[in-house]
Structures are given as structure tokens and as C-alpha cells.
Amino acid sequence: MDSHSYSVSKRACSFSEPPISDHHNHNSDHFNMDAILTAFLALSDSPLIQSSFDRLIESTSSDSDRNQLIQRALNLGSILVEAGNRSARKCSSSHNAVVWPLSPDLTIKVFSMLDTQSVCYAAATCSFFQKYAMDPLCFANIDLATLVPKVNNAVVSTMINRAGGALRSIKLGILPPIPAPPFFSSQPLVYSIRNANDASGFSWNDKRSRQGKESSILTRSCLSSLTSNGGTPGAHLKRLHLYNIERMDNSALSASLSACPSLLDLEIVGLIVELRHTLESISRHCPLIERLVFESSKTGRDDGLKYPTCNEFVLNCPNITTLALKGFKLHDYKARMLVKGLHKLKHLDLSASYSFTGAFLKNVGANGGGDHLEVMILRDCMHLKEIEVERFMAVVLAGEFRRLRHLDISNREGLACEGDYCNRCYSASFVPIKQLLEQRPNFNLVAEFPKGSYIDAEQTTSDVSLQLQSPTSSYASDASPFMSTSDMSYNSDHGSVNEDSRENSFVRYEENSD
Incomplete structure (x- = not known):
């Protein structure tokens, strides 16, 4: 027993204190390995190496030894490839x-x-x-918006943390499958919000069934890194564009906005968030904001905006120059509060909005936001009345809204008639074209009324189409405030107008029969 104990102890000592000669042996092993690798790499005859390896395999007696030899060759090849790539x-x-x-x-x-x-x-x-x-x-400018899911929370967090205090803009989410057309485009009607099954073939229903397996899905906490390091990343953020992030809700968006006191430009498309909560968060946390583009994810069903929220918004966000609230239920008094209260407002887009009739336009031009309006888009507003548009045009001709240069009153279902929403007007003949041309030669009026269902985007046959514009107008190049979302343009051939007639009258007025 004693001899055995002594033997073990002796071996332990021999391992803990190797002789000096072992160091020389170690260097010798390195020298031998370098020499072997040099000789091996000097071989240029690939068939010779292959035949030599085949002979080694054939000379191996057992299957296990043969498999072991093959595995060693594969490992050696991988090591050499990795070392070669690293050196390269x-x-x-x-x-x-x-x-x-x-x-x-x-x-x-x-x-x-x-x-x-x-x-x-x-x-x-x-x-x-x-x-x-x-x-x-x-x-500083992170753009991770894609047509199909490709990034997850970890990617977003890594890039935000890399940017730190230098972060200035974030564009995130799933873009519409088709780019937004310009104002005078001849492309068909396109909505920004992504359909359940889009052109890419990616199904949201399929996505839900793969929760926990899909690594390229953004969740409600995808922007949580904005508050890291004491809120340093979000402190100087100027632009935030979010598209179709299905899992982001009111509280998550509010938490993100609370970290962005310097935000100037906010764009929200397809998020499951409410207008009231969003405007409250903006009013509370983003007083410097100048551009807000918000497209409802549930067109015509968000009716939560109330008087106090409107009042708080116009008081706390006085620098708004571009406001797009698309697809919401907005009564005339709410629209009037927004337009009249925002004294710097230049671009207004209330496309696909419900409830308001246009009566809000009566008094907003005098000492209100209407004084600075340059662009107003009331496209596909289901309850917009013909009589209210006519009254508005009379006010324009009377000298108000002097800076207004673009008005869009197009509607797939036509304008509502006075006293009966079921009767629709498919003509803009009430507009005094000649007088308008004389007073506003650079005014752009878009009034397209294709017959067909408001929901069915396939029916785009035009019954009456009116477009009034100056041939020298450069509005298409100035449409940037709304260009990053869809500006719903009907399928009509703007290039088919006779150039001579356009030069003489600058008016396009067509009446087509089915």
C-alpha cells in the first residue's frame, strides 16, 4: 500500500514539475510539425495525394479504424481551410x-x-x-425595413447599442410589397398596410403557427434598447419609421416614444395601436415633432380620438408641418381642431377617413392652420359631401387658402350628395374651372371618380376624371412629405391626354361610358 502511494505521488510530482528538457522537446515538436506541413503544402499533385489516401484506407483492417481515418482527414481539411481563410x-x-x-x-x-x-x-x-x-x-441611420421578415430583436438591439448617442434615425419592420406611387402616377390603387397574404408568399397566419421557431420576428420589445445606458441611444433620435410590426401595441410604442424627446419625424403603418393612445404619447414625450404619418391598421374602426386628446396634441406639438391620419374615424369637429390648432401645418392627408363631411373646412382658413396649407388630400373619404367641397372651392376663389397648391378629392365611390349618402356624385362639374385657372394658374386639382366598389380594388373603370394642373408644375417632385407611404392613385392613363389641348387649357376632363 505504501509503495503504491509513493508511486502515485511521485508521478504527480513528475507532472507538476516537468523537466527542462520537455521544453526543448516541445519546440522540437513544433519544428517537426512546421517541416511536415511545409512539405505537405509543397505537394501540388492532387491525384497523387488522393491515391496515397486511398492506399491508406485500403490498408486499414477494420471499419472503425477506416472511419476514424476518414474523420481525421476531414477534420484536418477543415482546420487548414479555416487557417487559410484567417490568414487571407x-x-x-x-x-x-x-x-x-x-x-x-x-x-x-x-x-x-x-x-x-x-x-x-x-x-x-x-x-x-x-x-x-x-x-x-x-x-446613426439604421434601416432594417424589409419586404419579408429578416431581422429579430437581437439584431435591432445590437445596432442600436453600436450607434449609442450617435443614433439619428430608425426604419424598421415589413415594407409594403409594392412601392408607393407618386401623386400623379398611373399605377393602380395601392394601400400601405400589408395584406394577410402578400405578394411575397409569406403568411401571417403561418407566422403565428411557428412562434418560438421563427428567428426573424420582431416583438413588442424590439426598441427596448433605446432606453439603455440611461436613454442615450434614444435621446437624439430624430426619425422613427415603423411598418407592420404586428406585435407592437400601445404600451410598447409609448415606451419607445418616451425615450425619444428629440423626435421630429414619426411614421406608423400597420401597427396594432390606437390613435388616441398614440397622440397622447406624442404629446407627452415628443414636443418637437414636425412630421406625423399614421395609417390605421383597422380602417374605419378606430373611433377613440376625443376632444381632450386633440386639444393636448395641438397645444404640446405646435411645430407640426405634415400631418397624415389615414383610415381613422374623424368627425368634423376633430378635424377642425387639428387643422385650425396647428398653425404651421403645410401638408394634410386624411385619406380613407370616415365620418367627416368636409364641414370642418369652413373656418380653418382664417387665423388657423389653413393659412399655411399647401397640400390637402381628402382621397376616398367616404362621407365627404359634394356641397362641402363646393363651398370650400368658393372660399378658395374668395381669396382664402392662398398657399394651397394641391387638392385631391378623388373617391372610388364618388362624393356624397346632400341629405343622402346613398346617392353619389361622380362629377366635379361644380368646380368653376375657368375662374380657378385665372386666379390660381399653378393650382393642382385631382378629382377622379371611378365607378366600382370602395373595397374591390380590381374595378377601376373611370366614369369621370378631372385633373387640373399647370404644365410647369413641379409638385410631383415636392411630394416628399407623404411619399414614404401609399398615396393611393387610381389606374388612369395620365399620359394619354392630347398635348395640344393640355397646353391650351391645362385641364383634363374625361367622361367615359361603360
Whole structure:
């Protein structure tokens, strides 16, 4: 027993204190390995290596030894490939560091001008570019909006944390499958909100069935990193565009907005959030906001906006110049409060809104937001009345709304007639065209009334279409306030108008029969 104990102890000592000669043996092993690898890499005859390996396999007696030998060969190949790739990246970095003509500051400036995906590609090129591509300025403007789900919360969080206090804008979510057409486009009607089964073939129902398995899904906490490090990332955020993030609700959006006191531009499309809660959050946390584009995810069913919320919004957000509230239930008094209370308002889009008749337009031009209105879009407003539009045009001709240069009153179901919403008007003949042309030669009036169901987007046959515009008008190039969402344009051939007649009258007026 004693001899055995002594033997174990002796072996332990021999391992804990190796002789000095072992160090020389270790160096010798490295030298031998280097020599073997040098000789191995010097071989250029691939068939010779293959035949030699085949002979080794054939000379192996058992299947287990043969499989073990094959596995060792595969592992060795993987190690060599990985080592080769790593060395290639090092060589590329060294080469780029020598030949790259730009200074570090200028390199970061160039990278910061790239889109988010290109910055990631640059970072993956080599360690030299990666060092500059990881600079916070390169993630100041994060664009992770895609046509199909490709990013998750972890990706968003990583990029927000990389940007830190340099973060200025975020564009996130699932974009509409078809880009938004410009105001005078001949493309068919397109809505921003993504359908349940879109052109990409991705089904939201299928997505729900794969919860827990799908790694490219954003959840309600996708923007939680805005509050990290004491709220540093969100403190200087100027622009926030969110598209079709189905899981983001009122509380999650409010928490995100609470971290963005410097926000100037907010765009919300397809989120399951309510107008009242959203305006309350904006009023409370984003007093500097200048542009708000909000498209309802449940067209015509959000009727939660109340007087106190409207009043709070116009008082706390006086810098609003662009306001788009699309697909909500807005009574005339609510619309009047918004337009009249926002004294800097230039662009107004209430497309696809319900309930208001247009009576709110009566008094907003005098000492109200209407004084500065340049663009007003009342497209597909189901209860907009012909008589109210006629009264508004009379006010315009009387000298009010002098800055207004674009008005869209198009409606798939026509304008409502006085006293009977079932009777629809498919003509803009009540507009005094000649007088309007004389007073406002650069005025753009879009009044398209295609017959067909308000819901069925396939029926776009035009019964009466009116478009009044100056041939020198540049409005199409100035439509940026609403260009990032759909500006619903009907399928009519704007290029078919005779150029001579346009030059003489600047009017397009067609009456087509079925």
C-alpha cells in the first residue's frame, strides 16, 4: 500500500514539475510539425495525394479504424481551410491598410453614408474595414425595413447599442410589397398596410403557427434598447419609421416614444395601436415633432380620438408641418381642431377617413392652420359631401387658402350628395374651372371618380376624371412629405391626354361610358 502511494505521488510530482528538457522537446515538436506541413503544402499533385489516401484506407483492417481515418482527414481539411481563410483576411487587411487612400475619419464618414446592409457587408470584408464599419456614426441611420421578415430583436438591439448617442434615425419592420406611387402616377390603387397574404408568399397566419421557431420576428420589445445606458441611444433620435410590426401595441410604442424627446419625424403603418393612445404619447414625450404619418391598421374602426386628446396634441406639438391620419374615424369637429390648432401645418392627408363631411373646412382658413396649407388630400373619404367641397372651392376663389397648391378629392365611390349618402356624385362639374385657372394658374386639382366598389380594388373603370394642373408644375417632385407611404392613385392613363389641348387649357376632363 505504501509503495503504491509513493508511486502515485511521485508521478504527480513528475507532472507538476516537468523537466527542462520537455521544453526543448516541445519546440522540437513544433519544428517537426512546421517541416511536415511545409512539405505537405509543397505537394501540388492532387491525384497523387488522393491515391496515397486511398492506399491508406485500403490498408486499414477494420471499419472503425477506416472511419476514424476518414474523420481525421476531414477534420484536418477543415482546420487548414479555416487557417487559410484567417490568414487571407489578415493579408487583405494588411494590403488594404497600405493601399487604402482615405484617412480614418474620412473612411468612417464614407461608411456612415452607406445603407445599413452595405455597412454590414463592408464590416465582413476584412478586419481593417471592420474596425471603421463598427464606428457609432456608421449606425446613426439604421434601416432594417424589409419586404419579408429578416431581422429579430437581437439584431435591432445590437445596432442600436453600436450607434449609442450617435443614433439619428430608425426604419424598421415589413415594407409594403409594392412601392408607393407618386401623386400623379398611373399605377393602380395601392394601400400601405400589408395584406394577410402578400405578394411575397409569406403568411401571417403561418407566422403565428411557428412562434418560438421563427428567428426573424420582431416583438413588442424590439426598441427596448433605446432606453439603455440611461436613454442615450434614444435621446437624439430624430426619425422613427415603423411598418407592420404586428406585435407592437400601445404600451410598447409609448415606451419607445418616451425615450425619444428629440423626435421630429414619426411614421406608423400597420401597427396594432390606437390613435388616441398614440397622440397622447406624442404629446407627452415628443414636443418637437414636425412630421406625423399614421395609417390605421383597422380602417374605419378606430373611433377613440376625443376632444381632450386633440386639444393636448395641438397645444404640446405646435411645430407640426405634415400631418397624415389615414383610415381613422374623424368627425368634423376633430378635424377642425387639428387643422385650425396647428398653425404651421403645410401638408394634410386624411385619406380613407370616415365620418367627416368636409364641414370642418369652413373656418380653418382664417387665423388657423389653413393659412399655411399647401397640400390637402381628402382621397376616398367616404362621407365627404359634394356641397362641402363646393363651398370650400368658393372660399378658395374668395381669396382664402392662398398657399394651397394641391387638392385631391378623388373617391372610388364618388362624393356624397346632400341629405343622402346613398346617392353619389361622380362629377366635379361644380368646380368653376375657368375662374380657378385665372386666379390660381399653378393650382393642382385631382378629382377622379371611378365607378366600382370602395373595397374591390380590381374595378377601376373611370366614369369621370378631372385633373387640373399647370404644365410647369413641379409638385410631383415636392411630394416628399407623404411619399414614404401609399398615396393611393387610381389606374388612369395620365399620359394619354392630347398635348395640344393640355397646353391650351391645362385641364383634363374625361367622361367615359361603360
